[in-house]
């Protein structure tokens with residue numbers, strides 16, 4: 001049993017990010033367990049890109065990710081909610097102006 | 101999870117997110133019951149995908165052609181993938197993956213009753229794709245809008261792959277129906293054996309499904325068991341007609357008034373027996389899963405040891421850089 005505990009500790013969780021095609025960002029697709037980063041990459045290929053879903057994969061140990069709370073009440077995101085002028089819909093453009 | 105009473109604002113926020121039809125994400129506050137219900141449902145779903153590899157894998161080495169073998173391999177590999185997507189989703193709720201596997205092989209958590217029936221012939225492979233994956237699609241498509249983000253996203257990924265599963269099965273059956281009298285008999289026989297268990301996949305009838313109301317209020321589930329079962333029957337009857345097989349239910353007929361097919365009473369006693377562990381293959385399925393887990397222990401050990409050794413070596417080499 002003690003041995004099992006050790007194995008558990010030895011297979012960290014990795015988060016997987018896939019670039020679905022050139023020109024797009026890597027996007028988080030899920031996680032997997034692997035002994036190391038190299039194995040995580042191989043498993044990620046088999047698990048998340050069986051149908052050409054990706055041209056590039058990143059794996060990152062979940063424990064290495066620093067995250068803010070996605071909860072929208074989190075003040076961390078308040079500045080972006082504040083700045084509505086960052087969004088194109090903030091600006092009124094007359095109908096007759098094309099390609100805007 | 102602490103069980104102290106939450107700030108009312110957190111609970112209110114959770115309710116608001118659900119009411120607005122937005123997704124709950126892993127780091128959000130959520131009621132204990134929501135988390136527990138989801139862990140149970142997602143784990144059960146994951147276990148079903150994993151155990152679900154066995155009935156079809158039974159035929160991989162005996163597939164009648166290289167084409168069928170390649171298709172079946174790809175399909176079974178997909179089911180393994182489905183299990184892993186779902187374990188990944190369960191982990192975002194705080195479940196431990198190794199513990200989940202142990203829960204399955206120690207029978208502390210369940211899996212779908214359907215996988216406790218045997219695959220007696222190659223036509224069973226086709227009927228599983230058509231009916232079992234067909235029923236799974238009915239169940240899973242609405243779950244793409246489940247309120248828990250990682251579960252819903254896993255479902256989107258899974259649903260994209262299920263369509264291949266159902267179509268390869270139906271095509272296999274069409275091929276057999278165009279063959280000899282014996283082959284047609286095999287298809288009918290497999291249909292007879294899998295029809296009722298497929299209807300049971302949707303779970304107990306609504307009046308006997310105590311958790312449904314809460315799950316629907318939390319938008320974990322979007323439709324009741326009976327609604328989904330009816331939808332499946334309505335979709336499948338014309339497919340059976342096109343295939344030229346008879347569904348084994350004398351009471352199956354179109355009801356103009358309801359705008360649905362009526363169908364006969366499901367043998368719920370059988371369902372209860374299979375869920376309780378007394379189906380034709382329960383023991384075999386769990387024994388095989390346990391064997392695979394235990395036989396793989398040395399591989400997990402070796403990989404962990406190799407990774408630890410490399411990490412140590414790497415750390416030694418770069419110690420001077422920092």
Ligand SMILES: [Fe+2]
Nearest residue numbers: 149178179182
């Ligand atoms: Fe599946």
Ligand SMILES: [Fe+2]
Nearest residue numbers: 179233262265
């Ligand atoms: Fe499937």
